Structure formats: C-alpha cells, structure tokens
Amino acid sequence: MGRxxxxxxxxxTICWFRRDLRVADNPALTAAAAAGPVVALFVVDEVLRGQGAATRWRMxxxxxxxxxxxATxxxxLVVRTGDAAEVVAQVAAEVHADEVHANDWPEPSRIASDRRVATRLTGDGRRxxxxxxxxxxxxxxxxTGSGGVYKVYxxxxxxxxRHGVxxxxxxxxxxxxxxxxSDPLPDMAADMNRGADVLARxxxxxxxxxxxxxxxxxxxxxxxxxxRDRPDRPDATSGLSDALAVGEVSPRTIWAAAERxxxxxxxxxxxxxxxAELTWRDFAWHLLTEWPTLPVKEWRPEFAAFPFRRDKADETAWTRAVTGEPLVDAGLREMFVTGRMHNRVRLAVASYLTKHLLIDWRVGLDWFADALIDWDPASNAMNWQWVAGSGPDASPYFRVFNPATQAAKFDPKGDYRRRWLWGWDGSDSDDARDYxxxxxxxxxxxxxxGYPDAPVVDLAQGRRRAxxxxxxxxxAQPDVDADSDAEE
Ligand SMILES: Cc1cc2nc3c(=O)[nH]c(=O)nc-3n(C[C@H](O)[C@H](O)[C@H](O)COP(=O)(O)OP(=O)(O)OC[C@H]3O[C@@H](n4cnc5c(N)ncnc54)[C@H](O)[C@@H]3O)c2cc1C
Structure with missing residues (x-):
C-alpha cells in the first residue's frame, strides 16, 4: 500500500535519471524505491541539448x-522532451508524485537548471x-584542516x-x-550525420x-x-571513462571492485x-564545484594575459588532424573514429595545441567536448588547464611535451600511429580509413x-616561440614565479 x-x-515517487543510467549503486533510485511506487523519468532538456554531439550520441x-x-x-522509462522545470512539474502532477529524486551532477548548467526545477516543484508543494x-x-x-578546498591533488x-569511500x-x-x-526517444545526435555510423562500429x-x-x-x-601510458597497448587501461560519463557504472562500484x-x-x-586515477576524476569535480568557471576561464589570473595566437590555418590543421605531427594527428583521428583518445596522447595533443601552435586551450577543450563520448566537463576542463599551465596543481607551462619523443617512448614500433594514420609509414589499416x-x-x-609530408611547425621553433x-x-607580471625550462 503506497502513501x-x-x-x-x-x-x-519519481526517479529522474540524468547521467546515472544504471540501477546498481544509484542513490536516487534507492531513495525513490524506499518512498513508494516509482516512476522512472528521463528528460531531454536544455542542459542535454547544450552538450556535445558525441556525448549525446553515447547517452x-x-x-x-x-x-x-x-522493462525486464x-x-x-518515461521520456519527455522540453524545459526541465516544466516537464518535471508536469509529470509530477500527472502521477501524483510528492517527491522527485535525482542524483546530483554538479556542473554549472545543471546546477542552475536544478534550482529552477526545485523552485517550481516547491511552488506546487512537492520536493x-x-x-x-x-x-x-x-x-x-x-x-583541508582549516576547512578550505584542496587545490593540490x-x-x-x-x-x-582517510574519509573512506x-x-x-x-x-x-x-x-x-x-x-x-512517454515520448519516443528522439534522435539526440542527428547533427553527427555519417560520423554516428562510424562511432557505432x-x-x-x-x-x-x-x-x-x-x-x-x-x-x-x-x-x-x-x-597504462602505452597507446599501442589499448587493453592496458580500463576503457571505462565513457561508461562513467553517462553513469552506467558508479565510481564507488569500480573502487570497491579494484580495492580488493x-x-x-x-x-x-x-x-x-x-x-589514484579514479581519484583524479573526483578531484576534477571537487575543483569544478568550487570554481564553476574552470571550463571557460584560466584559474591562474596571470594567464589572462597569455599571448595566444589566433591562427585559423593552424587551428584547422589541428582539428582536421593534418598537422603533420604523427602522434598528434593519430590521437585526433582516434577521437573522431572512436569518441575516445588514449590519455598519454591527449596530453601530447593538448600540449601541441597550446604550446607548439600557441593556440588557446579553450579551442581544444571545445573540440574535445564535441567529439568525446567520454566527455566529462570537470575532467576535460581540469586536464586542459593542467596542460596549459593555467590550472590548479597544473603542469608548469614550460613543460613542453615533445610529441616526437613521446611517440618514440610510448609507441616505439609505431603500431598506434599506423593504426590511425592512413598512409603514414605504409599504413592502410581499416581503422585509419574509417577516419x-x-x-x-x-x-x-x-x-x-595520403598523409602530410611536412609538419605545420618545426618542433624546436614551436617550443622556442611558446x-x-x-x-x-x-x-607583464613580474611577480609570477619563474622556473627553468624543461622538456620531456
Ligand atoms: C586534455 C585532456 C582532456 C581530457 N578530457 C577528459 C574527459 O572529457 N573525460 C574523461 O573522462 N577524461 C578526460 N581526460 C582524462 C583521461 O584521458 C581519460 O579519463 C582516460 O583516458 C580514460 O581512459 P580509461 O577509462 O581507460 O582510463 P583508466 O586509466 O582506466 O582510468 C580509470 C578512470 O579514472 C579516471 N581518470 C583517468 N585519468 C584521469 C585524468 N587524467 N583525469 C581525470 N580522470 C581520470 C577516468 O574516469 C577513467 O575512466 C582528459 C585528459 C586530458 C589530458
């Protein structure tokens, strides 16, 4: 007998699913189930529509x-499309729900939307x-001991x-x-055109x-x-980031299993x-929660004056993966075909954009946000600012990744580059063609x-320019710490 x-x-009781598309370790679903008969709701709302194409496809x-x-x-699952506050209030009225349970996703646009939903529901006598x-x-x-926010990982x-998970x-x-x-599930990534067929494969x-x-x-x-640093050994890492990004598995489930x-x-x-890597994900959200501008504004204020170049030709070469720098292009092509990119290569690709090409990190952040199926607003922002040197606990800007050295060290036989770069070193791989x-x-x-035979920038000159x-x-700001040059 219900209430x-x-x-x-x-x-x-409504369980409003967002980026928590699972039934195990789902606190909102558990709380809703404890309160009475459950209605499972998903809203294709303004927050979701504002996200990148690949992540919508993955959702x-x-x-x-x-x-x-x-169903089993x-x-x-009841799917509705529209403004979150309107839709949730409407469904709550239709099913006589006094409570709507949802899992927090503390990203700025979702926080703002949740405030509006909460106000609207409260006005209707619901929660x-x-x-x-x-x-x-x-x-x-x-x-921290003094009640502050940790800025260092x-x-x-x-x-x-110490806290325990x-x-x-x-x-x-x-x-x-x-x-x-329920509305039929809409085609949420119609804008991907033929790229969606390749991703599906x-x-x-x-x-x-x-x-x-x-x-x-x-x-x-x-x-x-x-x-884990070897892109030519894709099975070395878990490959779980896209499942985490849409909440098909919870980090606590992964933690408990790995801890054994x-x-x-x-x-x-x-x-x-x-x-430790899983904890980096929490750290990124910890930072985003405290500094909601992390995806758009340099965390270190002095970087507001950084003289990035506006060079459309170089930017296009990077986004289209024809810079002529094989590790960089291979990573960008891997991302376009699979919606993912190996972490070590993400570092090299991001460093190349912000240092060798001297292009603003936000250009890369936006490109990743549109192309990654594992897009995570906190991890993406923290990592781009980490590489660009402008973030908390960031890699110093002078730490310039040399993509050729990185390739020699982490892809010594060229297997990764041949897999993704049609025409490079005789490559005719099917994966490379799919790009x-x-x-x-x-x-x-x-x-x-074929593959470009000349790079858009000489590595030594690019490094010097950076x-x-x-x-x-x-x-311009002499009080900023000066450190020695370093390269890896
Ligand atoms: C410029 C740049 C942008 C990035 N953007 C994203 C992004 O949008 N979404 C995303 O999930 N990761 C991002 N990362 C972090 C990292 O590259 C991916 O999490 C990792 O490649 C995922 O592969 P995996 O699941 O096999 O990781 P594993 O090595 O198996 O690690 C397990 C999990 O730990 C977390 N993790 C691992 N490394 C990091 C890291 N450096 N920062 C935060 N969490 C981490 C991920 O959730 C990952 O699934 C970015 C890194 C860089 C350098």
Whole structure:
C-alpha cells in the first residue's frame, strides 16, 4: 500500500535519471524505491541539448539500454522532451508524485537548471531531493584542516583515503507506479550525420550490464595497468571513462571492485595506480564545484594575459588532424573514429595545441567536448588547464611535451600511429580509413590523399616561440614565479 496524499490519491515517487543510467549503486533510485511506487523519468532538456554531439550520441545508447533493463524488471522509462522545470512539474502532477529524486551532477548548467526545477516543484508543494551518486565522495565532505578546498591533488587523494569511500548500494527492490505517456526517444545526435555510423562500429557496447562486463574483464588483467601510458597497448587501461560519463557504472562500484586487488601482491601496485586515477576524476569535480568557471576561464589570473595566437590555418590543421605531427594527428583521428583518445596522447595533443601552435586551450577543450563520448566537463576542463599551465596543481607551462619523443617512448614500433594514420609509414589499416568516412564531406578529405609530408611547425621553433610567449606574459607580471625550462 503506497502513501496517500491530501486529496486521497496514492502518492508515487519519481526517479529522474540524468547521467546515472544504471540501477546498481544509484542513490536516487534507492531513495525513490524506499518512498513508494516509482516512476522512472528521463528528460531531454536544455542542459542535454547544450552538450556535445558525441556525448549525446553515447547517452542515446545508454538510455536505450536502461529502458530495456527497466522493462525486464517490470518497469518503464518515461521520456519527455522540453524545459526541465516544466516537464518535471508536469509529470509530477500527472502521477501524483510528492517527491522527485535525482542524483546530483554538479556542473554549472545543471546546477542552475536544478534550482529552477526545485523552485517550481516547491511552488506546487512537492520536493526535488538530490543525492550524491556521481562521485566517490561528495565534494563538500573533503576539506583541508582549516576547512578550505584542496587545490593540490596529492593531499586531496590522501584525504579521500582517510574519509573512506562508501560501499556501493545494491539494486533496490522496485515497485513501479503505472507510467504516464512517454515520448519516443528522439534522435539526440542527428547533427553527427555519417560520423554516428562510424562511432557505432567502434564504440564499446552501451548499457550497465556491458559496463560491468568491461569492469570485470579489466579486473582480470589489472596487472597490465603498469603499461597504462602505452597507446599501442589499448587493453592496458580500463576503457571505462565513457561508461562513467553517462553513469552506467558508479565510481564507488569500480573502487570497491579494484580495492580488493590491493591485497594481491601481484596486482597491488597496478590497483593502487588505478584507484589514484579514479581519484583524479573526483578531484576534477571537487575543483569544478568550487570554481564553476574552470571550463571557460584560466584559474591562474596571470594567464589572462597569455599571448595566444589566433591562427585559423593552424587551428584547422589541428582539428582536421593534418598537422603533420604523427602522434598528434593519430590521437585526433582516434577521437573522431572512436569518441575516445588514449590519455598519454591527449596530453601530447593538448600540449601541441597550446604550446607548439600557441593556440588557446579553450579551442581544444571545445573540440574535445564535441567529439568525446567520454566527455566529462570537470575532467576535460581540469586536464586542459593542467596542460596549459593555467590550472590548479597544473603542469608548469614550460613543460613542453615533445610529441616526437613521446611517440618514440610510448609507441616505439609505431603500431598506434599506423593504426590511425592512413598512409603514414605504409599504413592502410581499416581503422585509419574509417577516419575519412567519419569526417564531414565539406572537409573534402579522402584517404587517397595520403598523409602530410611536412609538419605545420618545426618542433624546436614551436617550443622556442611558446617559451618566448611565456616570457612575455611574465614580463607583464613580474611577480609570477619563474622556473627553468624543461622538456620531456
Ligand atoms: C586534455 C585532456 C582532456 C581530457 N578530457 C577528459 C574527459 O572529457 N573525460 C574523461 O573522462 N577524461 C578526460 N581526460 C582524462 C583521461 O584521458 C581519460 O579519463 C582516460 O583516458 C580514460 O581512459 P580509461 O577509462 O581507460 O582510463 P583508466 O586509466 O582506466 O582510468 C580509470 C578512470 O579514472 C579516471 N581518470 C583517468 N585519468 C584521469 C585524468 N587524467 N583525469 C581525470 N580522470 C581520470 C577516468 O574516469 C577513467 O575512466 C582528459 C585528459 C586530458 C589530458
């Protein structure tokens, strides 16, 4: 028997799914299930429509999988399109829900939207209740001894360990309310055109079950994580970032599973490193929560005066992956074809844009946001500012990654570059050819064109120009720390 409202109706509870498209360790779903018969809702709203094409495409797969999963559990996913405040209030009225439960996703546009939804529901005598289901630990629970915010990763990570990561919640027992009418799931990435067909061939299968299978498979080979910097060994890392980005698996589930390996001497070192990487994700959200402008504004104010170049030709060469710098182009092509890019290559690609080409990090951040299926606003912003030297706990700007040295070290036989660069070193790989099918026709690129034989910038000259730009910024602001040049 459910709860009865003032007008004698049986009250229901809404679980409003957002980037938490799973049933296990889903605090909002668990709380909704505990309160009464549940209506599962997803809203194609203004926040989602403002996100990049590849992440919307990835969401669509995750939603289809969630809808199928809920159906096997006797439920139904109700999809509605429109302004979040209007839609949620409307559905709540239709199903006599007094509470709407959702997992927090503390990104600025979602926070603003949630405020409007909460105000609208309160006006109707209902409540929006937010839960922390996106992170290992809620950001406000990790504070320095003096109550401040951690700006440096290592003490933050230590504080997370001291705090402890809560155990994941099991799938709750679900009692469903009769669902209201649902819109058909819209084509959320119609703007991708033919790129979507290529992604469909290369992206991993969507859905919670598939994500848990991927986690299991990774845990069977954790010791290989010591090779995580090798893009020519794609199985060395977990490949879970896109599942985390749409919430098919929770970080706490991953943490609990990997933590068990800490007791196995053969795997402990690799598991420790893996947990540390997962903690970087929390750190990024910790920073974004405190500094909501992280994706748009340099965290270190002195970088506002950094003399970035506006060079459309170089920018186009970078976005179209024809810079002539093989590791950089291979990474950008991998991203266009698969929606992902190896972390070591992301570092090289980002460093090349902001240093050798001297182009603003926001150009790269936006490009990644549109092309990554694992787009995460906090990780993307923190990492771009890390590479550009303008972020908290960032790599100093003078640390210029040399893409040729990086390639020799981390892709020694060229396997990664041959996989993604048609025509480079005799490559005729199918994956490399797929790039030309994925790019817009308006770019006029054909695989027969081969690979550029000259780079857009000489590496030594590009590096020197970048360090001169840094010196110019420092001259304008002499109180900024000066360090020695370094290269890796
Ligand atoms: C310029 C730049 C932009 C990036 N943009 C994103 C982004 O939009 N979305 C995203 O998920 N990651 C981003 N990263 C971080 C990192 O490249 C990816 O998380 C990683 O490549 C995902 O592969 P994996 O799942 O196999 O990682 P694994 O090595 O298996 O790590 C496990 C998980 O830890 C987290 N993680 C690992 N490295 C980092 C890191 N450096 N920062 C934050 N979290 C990390 C991810 O959630 C990852 O899935 C970016 C890195 C750079 C340098």
């Amino acid at each position: 009865i409202g003032e007008r004698g109706d049986t009250l229901t 669509e797969g995750a939603l289809e999988a969630l809808a199928a999963d809920l 559990r006797g439920g139904a 929006l209740i937010l839960h922390c289901g996106h992170l290992l630990v809620p950001p406000h629970e990790i504070r 290592t003490p933050f990570a230590r504080a997370v360990r 809560p155990a994941p919640l099991p799938v709750p027992k679900l009692d469903w309310a009769g669902p209201p009418a 290369h992206a991993p299968p969507a859905g919670e079950a598939a994500a848990l299978k991927r986690l299991d498979a990774f845990l069977g080979r954790t010791e290989g994580y010591t090779q 390996h800490l007791h196995d001497p053969a795997r402990a070192q690799a598991a420790e490193k893996f947990l 030309f099918e994925a790019v817009p026709r308006s770019w006029g690129m054909e695989s027969g064109d 360090l001169d730009a840094l010196a110019t910024m420092r001259q």
